[in-house]
Amino acid sequence: MYTLKLPDLGEGIHEGEIVQWHVGEGQQVEQDAPLVDVLTDKATVTIPSPVKGRLVRLGGKPGDIVKVGQVLAELDTGAAEQPAAQPAAPPAPRASATTPPAAAPAPARTGPIPAAPATRRLARELGLDLSQVQGTGPGGRVTPEDLETFQSKEGRTGEEFLKGEAGGQEAGLATGQAAQRVTASGPASPESNRPAQSQPSPEQVLAASSSPSMNPSSSGSFLFSPELLPDYAQQGPVEKEPLRGVRRLTARRMVTAATLVPHVAHFDEADVSSLEALRQRHKARLSAQGGPPLSLLPFVVQAVTRALRAHPKLNASVDLGREEIVLKKFYHLGVAVASPRGLVVPVIRDAERRSPLELAAEIDRLARAAREDKLEAQELRGGTFTITNIGPIGGLAATPIVNYPEVAILALGRAQDRPVVRDGQVVVRRILPLVLSFDHRLIDGADAARFVNAVVHMLEEPEQLLLGG
Amino acid sequence: MVMGSLRQEAEIVVIGAGPGGYVAAIRAADLGREVVLVDERPQPGGACLLEGCIPSKALIHAVEVASLAREAKRIGLDFAAPGVDLARLRTFVSGVVSGLSSGVQTLLKKRGVEYVQGRARFDGPHSLAIEGAASAGIDFRHAIIATGSRARRLALAGELPVWGSAEALALPEVPHRLVVIGGGYIGLELGLVYAGLGAEVTLVEFSPRFLPGADPDLVEIMVRSASKRLHRVLVDSRVAGVERRAGGYALRVEHGGAQETLEAEQVLAAVGRDPATAGLGLESLGLAPDSRGFLHVDEMGRTRVPGIWALGDVTPGPMLAHKASREAKVVAEAISGHKSAFDNRAIPAVVYTDPELAWAGLTEQEARTQGRAVKVGAFPLRALGRARTLDRTDGLVKVLADPSSGLVLGVGIVGPHASEMIAEGVLALELGATLEDLLVTIHPHPTLSEAILEAAEVAAGQAVHVLPGASQGARA
Ligand SMILES: Cc1cc2nc3c(=O)[nH]c(=O)nc-3n(C[C@H](O)[C@H](O)[C@H](O)COP(=O)(O)OP(=O)(O)OC[C@H]3O[C@@H](n4cnc5c(N)ncnc54)[C@H](O)[C@@H]3O)c2cc1C
Numbered sequence: 002m003y004t005l006k007l008p009d010l011g012e013g014i015h016e017g018e019i020v021q022w023h024v025g026e027g028q029q030v031e032q033d034a035p036l037v038d039v040l041t042d043k044a045t046v047t048i049p050s051p052v053k054g055r056l057v058r059l060g061g062k063p064g065d066i067v068k069v070g071q072v073l074a075e076l077d078t079g080a081a082e083q084p085a086a087q088p089a090a091p092p093a094p095r096a097s098a099t100t101p102p103a104a105a106p107a108p109a110r111t112g113p114i115p116a117a118p119a120t121r122r123l124a125r126e127l128g129l130d131l132s133q134v135q136g137t138g139p140g141g142r143v144t145p146e147d148l149e150t151f152q153s154k155e156g157r158t159g160e161e162f163l164k165g166e167a168g169g170q171e172a173g174l175a176t177g178q179a180a181q182r183v184t185a186s187g188p189a190s191p192e193s194n195r196p197a198q199s200q201p202s203p204e205q206v207l208a209a210s211s212s213p214s215m216n217p218s219s220s221g222s223f224l225f226s227p228e229l230l231p232d233y234a235q236q237g238p239v240e241k242e243p244l245r246g247v248r249r250l251t252a253r254r255m256v257t258a259a260t261l262v263p264h265v266a267h268f269d270e271a272d273v274s275s276l277e278a279l280r281q282r283h284k285a286r287l288s289a290q291g292g293p294p295l296s297l298l299p300f301v302v303q304a305v306t307r308a309l310r311a312h313p314k315l316n317a318s319v320d321l322g323r324e325e326i327v328l329k330k331f332y333h334l335g336v337a338v339a340s341p342r343g344l345v346v347p348v349i350r351d352a353e354r355r356s357p358l359e360l361a362a363e364i365d366r367l368a369r370a371a372r373e374d375k376l377e378a379q380e381l382r383g384g385t386f387t388i389t390n391i392g393p394i395g396g397l398a399a400t401p402i403v404n405y406p407e408v409a410i411l412a413l414g415r416a417q418d419r420p421v422v423r424d425g426q427v428v429v430r431r432i433l434p435l436v437l438s439f440d441h442r443l444i445d446g447a448d449a450a451r452f453v454n455a456v457v458h459m460l461e462e463p464e465q466l467l468l469g470g
Numbered sequence: 471m472v473m474g475s476l477r478q479e480a481e482i483v484v485i486g487a488g489p490g491g492y493v494a495a496i497r498a499a500d501l502g503r504e505v506v507l508v509d510e511r512p513q514p515g516g517a518c519l520l521e522g523c524i525p526s527k528a529l530i531h532a533v534e535v536a537s538l539a540r541e542a543k544r545i546g547l548d549f550a551a552p553g554v555d556l557a558r559l560r561t562f563v564s565g566v567v568s569g570l571s572s573g574v575q576t577l578l579k580k581r582g583v584e585y586v587q588g589r590a591r592f593d594g595p596h597s598l599a600i601e602g603a604a605s606a607g608i609d610f611r612h613a614i615i616a617t618g619s620r621a622r623r624l625a626l627a628g629e630l631p632v633w634g635s636a637e638a639l640a641l642p643e644v645p646h647r648l649v650v651i652g653g654g655y656i657g658l659e660l661g662l663v664y665a666g667l668g669a670e671v672t673l674v675e676f677s678p679r680f681l682p683g684a685d686p687d688l689v690e691i692m693v694r695s696a697s698k699r700l701h702r703v704l705v706d707s708r709v710a711g712v713e714r715r716a717g718g719y720a721l722r723v724e725h726g727g728a729q730e731t732l733e734a735e736q737v738l739a740a741v742g743r744d745p746a747t748a749g750l751g752l753e754s755l756g757l758a759p760d761s762r763g764f765l766h767v768d769e770m771g772r773t774r775v776p777g778i779w780a781l782g783d784v785t786p787g788p789m790l791a792h793k794a795s796r797e798a799k800v801v802a803e804a805i806s807g808h809k810s811a812f813d814n815r816a817i818p819a820v821v822y823t824d825p826e827l828a829w830a831g832l833t834e835q836e837a838r839t840q841g842r843a844v845k846v847g848a849f850p851l852r853a854l855g856r857a858r859t860l861d862r863t864d865g866l867v868k869v870l871a872d873p874s875s876g877l878v879l880g881v882g883i884v885g886p887h888a889s890e891m892i893a894e895g896v897l898a899l900e901l902g903a904t905l906e907d908l909l910v911t912i913h914p915h916p917t918l919s920e921a922i923l924e925a926a927e928v929a930a931g932q933a934v935h936v937l938p939g940a941s942q943g944a945r946a
Pocket residue numbers: 485486487488489490491508509510511515516517518519521522523524526588589590591616617618619635636656746749750781782783784789790791792793794
């Protein structure tokens with residue numbers, strides 16, 4: 002039997018959502034043949050089968066979340082059972098919840114995980130699997146602090162606990178249902194046990210509601226709101242759908258960015274009349290030659306990249322854990338685009354090495370791939386600054402949330418002809434509103450103003466932009 | 471409602487008032503549950519309190535005092551040979567038992583736990599019929615099965631009135647000659663009691679060695695001492711027949727190819743205990759015990775049937791009172807919605823022989839069969855100050871640890887008060903303590919408990935009180 006666990010996919014990815022299985026339960030799969038698609042924070046990854054064998058157990062169904070290290074699949078390789086990596090545990094009177102299942106290639110530990118009874122109880126209450134926790138105490142003993150560290154790192158929910166619980170509770174509960182199941186499987190359930198009082202006593206309700214899985218705020222996951230929502234179904238008809246996929250990832254990352262980063266927005270506008278004239282002059286010719294559509298965006302990318310080189314702080318990240326500022330010497334510009342699954346931010350790598358025309362071609366390619374849901378994980382990684390172009394849809398301006406851990410994001414409003422005063426005359430000019438949201442931990446208002454000035458200046462003087470002056 | 475009978479309702483009904491059942495009842499009541507406790511006996515306490523742990527230990531104490539008096543000669547004290555007044559001894563033992571049992575009764579009453587005397591039998595998924603009680607039946611939401619175990623009868627003896635442990639503990643007489651069949655801890659303990667009271671005791675054990683769960687080197691020290699008090703010890707021997715003779719019994723015993731006949735005024739069969747699950751009406755719950763009669767439960771004590779829980783001797787594992795009591799707390803907490811689980815790392819085993827034998831966690835022989843490398847530190851009591859002052863040097867303490875992490879994996883003790891000393895080892899195992907934790911803990915001097923410290927030092931290769939290269943050094 003081969004147990005496949007969700008591998009570490011790098012870049013701090015610690016979980017994935019199962020999108021689809023290429024192989025059904027009970028079916029045969031060749032080594033390296035696609036097994037399952039997993040959607041991570043960054044992209045959909047196809048995980049190939051590491052062995053040839055028959056898929057005997059799926060670690061989840063589409064929509065289920067699997068953590069790194071959690072079992073994704075079990076494959077029967079037909080080979081004789083691998084010799085256990087360790088001698089069998091001493092004949093315990095009963096299986097203990099903390100003993101890793103025999104099938105899982107256990108960590109190089111023998112016997113039960115050392116931890117004091119109080120720590121074990123805490124782990125149970127938090128729904129943590131001790132065998133997953135790195136013990137820092139003497140002899141590898143797991144301490145209460147280790148549980149804390151583990152929990153904050155993993156953002157665990159009570160979900161796995163319920164799944165792993167012995168005693169025949171159904172596995173694979175969705176998080177939202179988990180809480181209800183606690184009471185249903187518990188003693189106070191009216192339907193599981195017939196007579197006497199049919200209502201749970203207040204203490205039972207209390208006991209259940211104070212249990213951690215009833216209280217999502219203690220789960221450490223950013224997805225949970227600190228309070229349970231009111232039951233809207235009491236007020237009128239509602240429809241519920243699971244929070245999944247890109248929406249779920251976006252929700253989580255926005256909460257991270259919005260709660261962690263002190264945001265400030267800086268407003269400005271650029272007179273892009275000359276640039277617009279230049280664009281109009283070349284647009285038709287380019288598309289006639291089969292070139293990419295020429296929007297303002299490639300010019301903005303070019304201007305921003307130049308400005309970033311002059312203002313390195315805006316291309317940096319703050320690493321509070323190590324108390325370091327990471328100044329990136331590469332310029333991978335993210336451009337927010339719509340995809341069928343929601344907003345995604347493909348990244349133009351090494352933007353500083355590309356001409357506006359090359360940038361236009363790359364933006365076109367990425368936007369197309371996004372629309373067709375064909376972006377590679379690689380194309381969604383490593384961005385250092387993001388541009389979001391809401392102008393074409395509408396609106397004067399917007400104050401975006403930075404694409405954490407980047408420290409700044411530029412929103413483009415809608416470029417339109419507006420009356421402005423030039424040399425004492427009211428004239429009509431094409432004006433592009435710009436809003437830079439930035440991370441005030443690293444960037445001050447003056448830095449932002451200077452950076453935006455540079456961008457504006459280049460957009461207003463296209464010759465300079467194109468000739469690199 | 472049937473005429474003249476009274477049906478009751480209970481949130482939790484506990485069947486069996488032993489150290490499993492009564493503890494579950496008290497804990498559940500403390501957690502706010504409404505509890506009814508049913509037992510066929512008039513008073514609570516179960517096998518342990520009424521005819522097991524408690525009376526046997528009271529008798530063992532009496533015998534130990536007599537033996538001390540006899541052996542005091544060696545240290546310059548002369549006592550007359552101790553005489554035994556059986557009537558007063560019985561009064562002492564029954565006084566201990568009834569005192570403790572009425573104490574439990576008070577505890578139950580104070581918590582509002584209702585005690586129903588009668589024999590319980592399930593007659594539906596949520597109802598119990600009670601025989602021999604004012605209550606005709608109980609409708610419950612949760613039932614905890616804690617009916618314990620019953621002494622296995624010696625089939626060979628048929629209807630002959632040979633003793634079981636309960637009869638022996640009632641102390642009807644001290645036979646001139648007693649044959650004890652079964653060298654488990656109950657046979658050993660009761661055999662030594664009767665030997666101490668003056669009987670000529672022959673112990674017959676079927677397997678080649680006693681207490682196969684314990685390490686042989688520890689058992690050997692105990693058996694060597696015990697053998698001096700017993701008339702004969704026969705291992706690898708099978709009782710092939712039991713017959714009534716004038717004034718007693720004749721037993722046919724096969725040993726290897728040979729046969730011999732043992733004569734005795736009384737026979738004590740201590741041939742094991744079976745879980746008390748028969749006659750409980752489990753079929754009306756759709757619950758079947760395994761082939762040996764045990765009810766299997768998960769780590770919360772749940773059987774496969776919702777609302778039906780089990781603990782103590784009816785569940786697999788060692789049949790010991792402290793296991794039952796710990797499980798009882800887990801079940802009461804789990805029923806009350808707490809995340810409790812029986813995840814204990816060690817259930818200590820104690821044999822109240824003289825010297826006592828106790829062990830917990832991994833044994834050396836288990837490590838060997840598992841092919842697991844362990845560090846073993848052994849320390850003989852003969853090298854210990856306190857043991858010398860007690861004139862008791864027949865003992866050994868052994869600590870097993872993981873060679874790389876130093877985690878304590880097991881502790882084995884033979885010697886006086888091993889039953890008390892083992893608790894430190896159990897705590898170490900539960901806490902995930904390392905040898906170093908034991909080493910740096912100051913043990914009071916002079917005490918027997920220092921032997922644990924010394925053994926840990928030997929295991930860690932830091933022994934102060936062992937000569938380098940001595941036979942009891944650390945073995946890897
Ligand atoms: C001689 C002897 C010495 C022992 N010494 C020790 C020792 O030193 N240390 C130790 O840890 N253990 C010792 N034990 C073992 C210990 O007694 C048991 O492990 C312990 O009593 C188990 O507790 P329990 O609650 O599971 O069941 P029990 O104590 O057996 O209690 C079960 C109760 O259920 C009642 N009951 C059964 N069926 C029904 C029914 N259908 N309806 C109503 N009531 C019912 C019985 O009357 C009994 O009171 C000894 C046992 C014996 C026999």
